[in-house]
Amino acid sequence: MKIEDIINQINFRSNPKSALYFELFIQNLLKLHLEKQGKQFISDYVIDGNRLDGYSTNGIGNYEGPVAFEIKYTHRYNPMIMRYTVRQLTGILDSEKIKHMILIYPADSDKMRYFLRNENPNLILWGITEINGLIDANKEEAEYIANSLFKLEIKKELNRRDNDWKKSREELLTSVKKAYKKGNISLLLGAGVSCSAGLPNWKTLLNSLYTNFVNKIFNDDTVDDDTIKAITNKFIEINNNSTLAIARYLKAGLSQKDDDIMFISAVKDALYSSQRTSSPLIESITNLCIPKRSGAKVKSIITYNFDDLIEESLSKVKLEYKTIYRDEEQHDSDELPIYHVHGFIPGRESFDREASLVFSEEAYHKVYSEPYHWSNLVQLATLRENNCLMIGLSLSDPNLRRLLEIAAQKQSKNCRHYAFIQRLSNDSLIDDSSCVKINEASVNKILQTHHIIQEKMMESLGTRVIWFEDYSEIPVLLDEIRK
Structure with a gap:
């Protein structure tokens, strides 16, 4: 195995995490290599506020310690980024807190080596030759590391996390606010929205x-x-x-x-059949849809529900909308399109006798197997063009997940969609009536791991998770977005 093989592996399907996985591979390889020599390797070491990818007090090879490591990986060489990196590393060397700085970059360039030596003789480039030397010295271990990158990513997240998920949520809400202010938000609504008003799950x-x-x-x-x-x-x-x-x-x-x-x-x-109740969630969704002075902020609504609760609420505030539940329907520029991609059954009006419902297994299979079905085209276009905010969705619909994955492959590295998902609590895993004694600390670790894996899984679908504990939090969070 050579570093070229590993790069091909982590670049599969233009993996947006290729830089992270390259860094993880090198960090763990260096740690293993130095531990064999009885030396310590520290990942993510901070010097004067600068986070470096690695640090060894005792040095490595011919380079006496302390030695710091910076790992860089890009699909294409960018001179501006490299010059900025070199200036930053040179500044750290000038502080005299380390003797050598090793820049690990998977390229063999005599010109780059010469450039680094001129900047500072203690700034060293390790390219493909040096990386392959490390791999050859630790062949079996290097292969194991290369095949365990996802597990190592989870482990790194567990060690790094301060478990302040609410702080992370605020950062995500700020991103949603920016997209909302630009008028580039589409809402994807699931059964949780209708259930909030008393309709059956x-x-x-x-x-x-x-x-x-x-x-x-x-x-x-x-x-x-x-x-x-x-x-x-x-x-x-x-x-x-x-x-x-x-x-x-x-x-x-x-x-x-x-x-x-x-x-x-x-x-x-x-x-x-059940009695409807007032829904703060539907009210908050309606408020998001009301145009501001600068124009409409919600571009469209895609709902997976049959009911007309959203239409009913929008009518109360006299907002123009167009219900669309089949291919032939179009909307005017001043109307908010509401796409019922699984079908539409109005509550107080008669239903369209020619309409169909995506309700049972065979109907799902039909939509799933027809890539040019109107509902697939609408969803895919929305996922590719807009920032989508998913509310009340379990995200277990295989067709939606398929479309999210297709859209994610065509997008940049950044996730552009957001989904409200409920966090699991200790009570959901610990049964007080059970005879088996469960360690609470272990449950906490399992839950933390579960939440991290769920975040990573959703990121692979181009979606960031906005966590909540109780459903009553969602209207409050939506109101924050509108402010």
């Missing part, structure tokens, strides 16, 4: 439909309500591992196709 909706299905079969009232309820709950529990499969089962029992009038009527009855 996915499981409750399926429960209601199953009751409808049973009543349809036993229309002679031979099955009492309590029995139906008990069986329904057990049915949902047994099949809870695949709600889409349950939906397919129910759709087969209630109709034959997704645009069947009887089926949509059953969904409408189940959707709007």
Whole structure:
């Protein structure tokens, strides 16, 4: 294995973390190499406020200590960045707190070596030749490090974190505010938004439909309500591992196709059967959509819900909008487009008899397999062109995750989307009634690791996580964005 092979590995699909992974590889390789010699290596060492990638009091090879290391990796050589780096490193050398500064950069350039020697004879370049020398001296270990970069990234994050996630959240909200002020925000809304106003969640909706299905079969009232309820709950529990499969089962029992009038009527009855409540969350979303003097700040709304609660709320503040739930629909420039990508069932008006719902498993498969389906095109264009703020979404929809990944591959290194996600608490993992004694410190570490991995997973989809503990926090955070 050579450094060229590792660079090809970390650059796979233009990985935005290639610079981080190169740094991790070199840091861990240096640590291993120096420990074999009985010397200490310190990662992320700070000298006079400057964070360096490594430090060794006892030196390395022919270079007496103390020695500092700076690791640089770029897809293309940038003279301006390199000159700035050299000036910074020369300044640290002039402080006389270290004897040698080794700049590790995967290139062999005699011109660069000459340039560094002229700046300061104790500023040394380690290029491809020197890096491969380190790898050859530690072949098996180097291969293990190269194959463990994600795990090493998580470990580094755990060591670095001060666990002040609320401080990080404020920084993310500042970024969202900037995008909002520029009028480049699109809102992606999930079931959590509708549930905040008393509408049923996915499981409750399926429960209601199953009751409808049973009543349809036993229309002679031979099955009492309590029995139906008990069986329904057990049915949902047994099949809870695949709600889409349950939906397919129910759709087969209630109709034959997704645009069947009887089926949509059953969904409408189940959707709007519960009493609506006032929703601070929907109010805050509505306030975000109200144009300011400088113009509209929300470009569009994509909702994965069937209901018209957002439309109803926007109507109350007399905001012009256009509900779009099929390919033929268009909106005017003064209208806020609201895309119902899974279908639309209005509460007080009659539904479109020619409309279809993306409700059951086969409907999802159809949309998933048609790249030019209008809903896929709308979502992909929005994800590529705008900063998206996701509210009330579990982000478990495989099609949405697929589109996020496609959009992320076409974007720059920076994540441009944001998602509100609830943090897990100790109580969610510790069962007081359990006979097994669980160490709370271990639970805290597991939760911290879980949250870091979830952040990294979402970053791979071009999305930053805005954490919250209780759903009541979201309206407050949205109001902060509007300020």
